[in-house]
Amino acid sequence: MTTGLIIIHILICIGLVLAILLQSGKGSDLGAAFGGSSQTLFGSTGAMPFLNKLTAGVAIGFMITSLSLAFIASRVPKSSIMQGKAKTQQEIPVRAGEQPGIPSGPSTEKE
Numbered sequence: 001m002t003t004g005l006i007i008i009h010i011l012i013c014i015g016l017v018l019a020i021l022l023q024s025g026k027g028s029d030l031g032a033a034f035g036g037s038s039q040t041l042f043g044s045t046g047a048m049p050f051l052n053k054l055t056a057g058v059a060i061g062f063m064i065t066s067l068s069l070a071f072i073a074s075r076v077p078k079s080s081i082m083q084g085k086a087k088t089q090q091e092i093p094v095r096a097g098e099q100p101g102i103p104s105g106p107s108t109e110k111e
Helices: 002-022 026-033 050-075
Strands: none
Touching: 002 050
16 A cells, blocks of 8 residues: 555656646746737636646645655554564673773672
8 A cells, every 4th residue: 555655646746846847937928928929829818727726736636645655654563573672781880990790809799
């Protein structure tokens, strides 16, 4: 399921980039003011309403897949490779002049 969602997310990302790049900038209609033809392929209104809706739809899909992937990644796995807890060695404070691991001074054990 996660792999399929990642593939869909990547396709939506590519679609979002393409939808944004296909939109014209704010200064693109300047040529039409001087008699040039602007956006004649999509009619007199241009492709802006269609591209705006397409971009909004793809952005919503991007948000949904992003949140879904984040939710899946945050879940605690039910099984783990690590079965036990890691054993840690506690550090023993060493006094000045002593070597770690070697007892110093008289032994208090009875023989």
